[in-house]
Amino acid sequence: MSPRRHRRVAAKGQAQALVFAALGDATRLALVAKLSTGEPRSISQLTLGFRLTRQAITKHLRVLESAGIVRNAHAGRESLFEVDREPIVAAREYLAHVSQQWDQALSRLKTFVEE
Amino acid sequence: MNMVSDRIEKRIELKAPISRVWRALTDYREFGEWFQVKIDGPFVPGQFSRGSITYPGYEHVRWEAVIEKMEPEQLFSFTWGHPKSIDKTSYWPDSSNLPTTLVEFRLEKTPTGTLLMLSESGFDKLPDDLRLEAFRRNEGGWTEQMKNIESHVTQKA
Numbered sequence: 186m187s188p189r190r191h192r193r194v195a196a197k198g199q200a201q202a203l204v205f206a207a208l209g210d211a212t213r214l215a216l217v218a219k220l221s222t223g224e225p226r227s228i229s230q231l232t233l234g235f236r237l238t239r240q241a242i243t244k245h246l247r248v249l250e251s252a253g254i255v256r257n258a259h260a261g262r263e264s265l266f267e268v269d270r271e272p273i274v275a276a277r278e279y280l281a282h283v284s285q286q287w288d289q290a291l292s293r294l295k296t297f298v299e300e
Numbered sequence: 301m302n303m304v305s306d307r308i309e310k311r312i313e314l315k316a317p318i319s320r321v322w323r324a325l326t327d328y329r330e331f332g333e334w335f336q337v338k339i340d341g342p343f344v345p346g347q348f349s350r351g352s353i354t355y356p357g358y359e360h361v362r363w364e365a366v367i368e369k370m371e372p373e374q375l376f377s378f379t380w381g382h383p384k385s386i387d388k389t390s391y392w393p394d395s396s397n398l399p400t401t402l403v404e405f406r407l408e409k410t411p412t413g414t415l416l417m418l419s420e421s422g423f424d425k426l427p428d429d430l431r432l433e434a435f436r437r438n439e440g441g442w443t444e445q446m447k448n449i450e451s452h453v454t455q456k457a
Contacts, residue, residue: 205306205424297334298316
């Protein structure tokens with residue numbers, strides 16, 4: 186692997202690892218759910234419905250942003266957030282892959298103990 | 301279901317007595333039969349278990365785990381490393397640096413046999429290019445899988 190490609194791959198992998206940590210929180214999951222319609226929303230809009238301050242919500246959004254789950258887009262003076270699906274898909278892929286391997290192993294186990 | 305979970309959970313009904321299933325899980329030779337790995341010696345809690353994969357095409361890949369718990373007919377668990385690469389050219393069994401996940405098998409007696417509950421957790425700790433590597437080596441089935449994932453994410457999200 187070329188050093189350049191290696192860096193790119195490693196950086197991407199690191200980002201994917203962050204996704205799991207970032208989504209391991211009820212508030213952040215709820216924020217992603219809110220944003221998942223695809224429409225960018227302001228921090229005020231996102232704070233609605235939470236018993237949390239705007240500052241607390243902003244903090245959560247920054248965590249999601251650093252994991253690459255949401256993007257910050259500016260519209261005039263307002264700061265808008267929107268969801269970026271790619272890392273979520275990548276993290277799911279890996280779990281789906283391991284999950285599929287377990288399905289195969291357990292099916293071999295089943296044959297093994299039932300015969 | 302959460303959008304992204306850090307664990308895998310499976311339940312499977314086996315038409316075999318719990319003692320039979322326990323043996324298939326914890327006897328290293330029997331485990332090797334269905335898991336497709338040749339293991340060097342018996343499982344001992346707190347100790348490494350080493351061997352090599354026997355699944356065709358993956359024979360150069362080492363099996364390495366630390367056996368955690370063996371509570372007879374109830375719980376068998378181990379942690380194991382996710383190799384950085386399973387390419388013949390780039391694979392090196394540097395176990396000490398491998399990130400690990402925890403695998404737990406729990407057993408319950410049922411009227412018809414045994415309920416086996418498997419979980420693997422700790423995926424949030426896996427760093428670097430592991431996931432991409434896995435993705436790359438499993439390219440074939442992924443086009444389909446990608447569609448499933450995509451539609452799942454789109455629906456749920």
